Amino acid sequence: MILEALAPGHDIPVALLTELTSLYASQHEFFSLSGDFPDAHDIRPEQVAAALTEEMAHPGVEVLLARSAELLVGVAITLAHHPDPTDPDPWIGLLIVDARERRKGYGRELVALVEERFRRAGREAARLAVLDNNPRGLAFWTALGYETIGHREDRQLGRPCAVLRKALNGRT
Secondary structure (H helix, E strand, O other): OEEEEOOOOOOOOHHHHHHHHHHHHHOHHHHHHHOOOOOOOOOOHHHHHHHHHHHHOOOOEEEEEEEEOOEEEEEEEEEOOOOOOOOOOOEEEEEEEOHHHOOOOHHHHHHHHHHHHHHHOOOOEEEEEEEOOOHHHHHHHHHOOOEEEEEEEOOOOOOEEEEEEEEOOOOO
């Protein structure tokens, strides 16, 4: 698997936007839970482009595209610094894998690559939030060693979430 960062400040090429829309649309179950799109069963290219453009407008956000054998299999959106100045850790804001490629290890591999990027940047831990109505997501992250450290509403839409953290250097 290779990761490539989506370049901020540029239009997303049509072919890539088509791939991204297909990937996002495959995750209609997650997007039904999250409410990020008006109709999770009808995700449109312009909606995906707008969502990614909005994400990349924030300082320190990276959109990472995961490819295996040239096929786009996942997307990770990371945040180098949380807006809360007391939070020292980088965040994984979103991680999705093409639902048609489930159970092939792509999610675990993508997480490992993101964690390695954080380690190389000298970061000691990573955080993320899992929607309270997403037990499958919580099971995935806890299986990877993330531990629940609190509960709060997300900053974007006020949805109840569990906040998870994982030490990247073996310490807690």
